Amino acid sequence: MRTAPPVPDETVRLPVEDLLALAGRVFLRLGLSPAHAEAMARTVVAGQRDACPSHGVYRILSCAHTLGCARVDPRAEPVLAATSGAVVRVDARYGFSPLAFERGLPALVASTREHGVGALVLQHCFHFSALWPEVEAITAQGLAALALTSSHAWVAPAGGHAPVFGTNPIAFGWPRPGPHPFVFDFATSAIARGDLELHRRHGTPLPPGCGVDSDGQPSTDPLAVAQGAMLAFGGHKGSALSAMVELMAGALIGDWISLESRAFDAGAGAIPCHGELVLAFDPARLSGGDATAQQQRAEQLFQAITRQGARLPSQRRFEARARSLAQGVSVPRALYEEILALAD
């Protein structure tokens, strides 16, 4: 393994392939099947490469913790059902989600091209990854995508004080000419769960509006909010979207809502186990006409955003990706050594 000398802020830089190989080796060591180990390595390295540390290689440690305490099957072979209408269904059988997504993707793409719209239902998976890698895998096929997943019940509904919703991310992607699609991926909670944990660990106050204590009073104390409830972004609108995610990625697809997922966890603090819904759309089929004119219309929108100095979502992430590919992926030294220790 080639490692560049540590930079002053105590990080290590590794070529993507080396970090992939290391992560894969650790996952095998942790008992994952080769197919799971590869899919998981791709997922956590993509997060690290794009400077999303909360979805990066530190998740290897969460997976190790989850394997020690939860009913996850590290070798579960996902079962792809025969496509029914426009619906592709993969039962992850209580394995990690990335392999289940990879197994369903070709059928989703085929179904979407055939019907104009396609739905991929993932069931019974331990889910820790960002949604943008999935959305980008779909835009790479020239399709638009919308992905929704629940998590653990940590977020109170607008006007309430008790946790009901997960952090319930929504991700969307639109294929563009050139290297990068239009992509966003955000939690419907006012703050990501990982960021709340960081504030708790560092003893720093939360920004206002992120949560309430167990009496339902607004609080910036991360411990009080962890014992009370987080809040949705954007008031009643964000709260409504979070409810939609529960319904679409839970009740609609016959999988758990975040209340059930949290109950299943029973305080273990493992990676949440639940379902996911991914919708895909074929612009060539939905436009009913000239796909080039339509592509230009989207580019006109993006130009109207960027020429006034506003950024497109994911722009920072794509910049980080370019840096990582050119200079190697940056990993904090302490974390790198923890991961190395797991590889032995």
Next chain:
Amino acid sequence: MRTAPPVPDETVRLPVEDLLALAGRVFLRLGLSPAHAEAMARTVVAGQRDACPSHGVYRILSCAHTLGCARVDPRAEPVLAATSGAVVRVDARYGFSPLAFERGLPALVASTREHGVGALVLQHCFHFSALWPEVEAITAQGLAALALTSSHAWVAPAGGHAPVFGTNPIAFGWPRPGPHPFVFDFATSAIARGDLELHRRHGTPLPPGCGVDSDGQPSTDPLAVAQGAMLAFGGHKGSALSAMVELMAGALIGDWISLESRAFDAGAGAIPCHGELVLAFDPARLSGGDATAQQQRAEQLFQAITRQGARLPSQRRFEARARSLAQGVSVPRALYEEILALAD
């Protein structure tokens, strides 16, 4: 026409059927075909009945204005194309949207039952209605629904100062046992355009965070914001959702984005002309199993929200509906008289 005596706050109460008859008569008088007049009357009376005045019978006046200044065709017969895959397409041919939706609904329901997921594309329509009447028409069939539409470019992207997005509403519905579905319908702008207009008319300041002046500085002056730009709700997340609406209900379906719709209007202040995308989902098909267990899961979610004293979206609207059905629909007397004058 039976009218109850005016209540002290100068409103008139009319039975729903009488208001429907009056609205239908006015629309005929304004030159709409009988089919359009009936669909439009149902739409504006539903808004008034549910105490949504901005989508109520005052819209009769906006329609009258639009007929006087825009290239709307009041008698356009919508053209329903043969369903292609899961996609139902209706060309409204520059007529008002409610009839186009009604013409597409049966095919959308059939397509969704057949494929699990269905998409209804409405193109080239003058669109002023709330999205919840459409979403409720779909939940009444036991399906879930997600509806998106753009408007006129009034809203700046996060980090910007120039209008790009419309107020771009998102509506979602989930079928429930009992009289009312779970429904939300909100603008992705921080304030509705109609509310901005009300503040401008009354000279009252906007709540903070709703807009910027033409120099991009935050402003609560409704006139300065109307000349500058409105903002999305929820910061960069709401802005990202608004971009998604432009892409899904514009570029994806081969219709205008809000910049084009505003340019077409050319300052006339008519009802916006653009497209709409309505997605529908069949829980029986997507669950892959026991639809009753799935329904119960959704009800468990709603109970977890309401038993802590939080409200479900649309609850106030359903209460207003019950009052209107029992006691008649309330219309401000001055507005009622303006409408009556149009009927003669």
